[in-house]
Amino acid sequence: MSERRMVVAIDGPAASGKSSTAQWVADRLRFLHVDSGALYRAATALALRELGAADTWDEIRVLELASDVTLVPGTTSFEPRLRGASAEDEIRGADVTKCVSRVAQMPAVRRWVNEQVRRAAVGHSVVVDGRDIGTVVFPDADLKIFLVADPWERARRRLTQRLGRRPADTEIAEETERLVQRDAKDATQTVQARDAVLLDTTYLTQAEQVERIVALARAVERGGSRGPSPAGDA
Numbered sequence: 001m002s003e004r005r006m007v008v009a010i011d012g013p014a015a016s017g018k019s020s021t022a023q024w025v026a027d028r029l030r031f032l033h034v035d036s037g038a039l040y041r042a043a044t045a046l047a048l049r050e051l052g053a054a055d056t057w058d059e060i061r062v063l064e065l066a067s068d069v070t071l072v073p074g075t076t077s078f079e080p081r082l083r084g085a086s087a088e089d090e091i092r093g094a095d096v097t098k099c100v101s102r103v104a105q106m107p108a109v110r111r112w113v114n115e116q117v118r119r120a121a122v123g124h125s126v127v128v129d130g131r132d133i134g135t136v137v138f139p140d141a142d143l144k145i146f147l148v149a150d151p152w153e154r155a156r157r158r159l160t161q162r163l164g165r166r167p168a169d170t171e172i173a174e175e176t177e178r179l180v181q182r183d184a185k186d187a188t189q190t191v192q193a194r195d196a197v198l199l200d201t202t203y204l205t206q207a208e209q210v211e212r213i214v215a216l217a218r219a220v221e222r223g224g225s226r227g228p229s230p231a232g233d234a
């Protein structure tokens, strides 16, 4: 591995497996994982605690609350802390998931997240996942991946992870509806960079998609080209 600091950007729609894939890729490459969505979720969790009904939230108040979020480096990833405390279950909960797109549409909050993420990457090689990492946050990233998968399959995977069992078709249908609605709300910020590698994971196992990204990152690290795209370069 070279000493040069590298940035791998992984973007894609809701529940496309970005975060778990990014963490796994980071572990394989011995990079640190930065989950930009976790910062939007952390700001949303504080807004839910303090500001009452989401339709009354004001950008300035949310930004003030966001200053209580710190991004703390661990051995393999950065973790957001809310007023110094870990809040993983809270930030992944249904209430936060329902309201996070509203917070993610606030330009001042987006600037705040981008600053936290860029600061985390100083002095580290990182794998960063989100919606706009390859376009806005790190337009010069060494490798950009855009992960997509069929909505039904994304819903099935997310529910299996959440419930710890095989979900029924009716449950998958409801979750698909929620995902499609969140995709629509997030559409403006979910942008595939022109130089991103499009990876459709509908028929891939997670191990396979991780292997493909690790192989692409190693090729870039060696100074080579990315080689043929797994599913066609954008």
Ligand code: CDP
Pocket: 013, 014, 015, 016, 018, 019, 036, 037, 038, 040, 041, 100, 101, 102, 104, 129, 130, 131, 132, 133, 182, 186, 189
């Ligand atoms: O994992 P999932 O796709 O459910 O979402 P996430 O990555 O945890 O992100 C949560 C929310 O944050 C998304 O629904 C977007 O509204 C927002 N987000 C964003 O706007 N830009 C990013 N770079 C990352 C997340």
